[in-house]
Amino acid sequence: MTDTNLPLSKECIYCHQNKPLSEFRRRTGKRSKGQSRRGACRECRKQRETAETKNLPQVAPITRLSDSRSLSAAPQPISAAVPALLSAKPAAVKAHQHSLPERSREGKSLPPSSVAKAKARTRGAEQPRIHPHLRGPKPEPQDTSALIPSAKGLILMRGHSDKGRRWHQEIDFELAVTLVNERAAVVINRRTIRRIYSNKDFRAMILTRDNYTCHFCGLYGDTIDHLLPRAKGGHTTPENCVCACNLCNQTKADQYVEEFMGR
Structure with a gap:
């Protein structure tokens, strides 16, 4: 259609x-x-x-408070017991409230110990909590006596990679003290140390410090060697690393400095 x-x-x-x-x-x-x-x-x-509007119930006009006759004629919806409660003294009501036992949300009465714990939690919530590792004055960067190991005897170490990415790992307490004492890390708080240099920055710092001069033969050097070899407990720290040429670095290997220089 x-x-x-x-x-x-x-x-x-x-x-x-x-x-x-x-x-x-x-x-x-x-x-x-x-x-x-x-x-x-x-x-x-x-x-x-139009018919629906005519069938609507009529609403009585609101009486004014100043009209005493209308107030006296209006019904009193409040019972006689409510004025008595309203006229009661606030102190008596407050004392009555304190005399009642503390009750939980289910309506069961709580023991006094639970009430004390609940009040302590409310008091503690009003004040900001302080992390236990950050309490007290901040330790000095080289103060190893301020370090407190965990229950497993570990310290958290933070650092950054060559590309600037942050990393963290847990190390032994003795290693953390050695790194701080040999100027490779600093103390952040009682549980954490921070590695100062990345691998790339550390190599550039050692070569610049030694002016690209081999520590053993005095010639030009562009590598880094550990005075105490890592195989015998040495660490990569500014006090244990020196500039070395490629020949001396390969010849020394894992020998002590005295053994290498006295041959």
């Missing part, structure tokens, strides 16, 4: 009269297709709305 064959009038469901489609409201939603209209015409709709 095309639009030209659609009906131009419709029968109202209330007055049962054929009226033009302009007298009906358009439908909305899924049923709003083409010339679809609602069932009631505008006139019948207005009559029904």
Whole structure:
């Protein structure tokens, strides 16, 4: 069916009269297709709305507080027991509240120990908590006596890689003390130390400090050697590393300095 064959009038469901489609409201939603209209015409709709407004209950006007007659005639919704409670002294009510036992959310009475713990938690929540590792004055960067190992005897060490990425690991307490004493790390707090140099920065620092001169033969050097070999307990620290040429570094290997120089 095309639009030209659609009906131009419709029968109202209330007055049962054929009226033009302009007298009906358009439908909305899924049923709003083409010339679809609602069932009631505008006139019948207005009559029904007028009848509904006339049937609404009338609301009594609000009386003013200054009108003593209206207040006396109005019913009193408050019972006689409520004024007695309102006139009671606040101190008596407060004392009565304290005399009641503490109760949980389920309504069961709590023992005095639980009440004391709950009050202590509320008092502690008001004050900001301080981390136990950060209490007291901040230790000096080279003060190893301020370090406190964990239950497993470990200290947290932080540092950064050559690309600037941060890392952390746990090391033995003795190693942490050695690194701090030999100027390779500093103390951050009682549980943590920080590695000062990355691998790339450490190599550049040692070569610049020794002016690219081999510690053993005095020639040009561009490598780093450990005075106390790592195989015998040495560490990569500024006090244990020196600049060395490639030949001396390979020849010394894991020997002590005295053994290498006395051969």
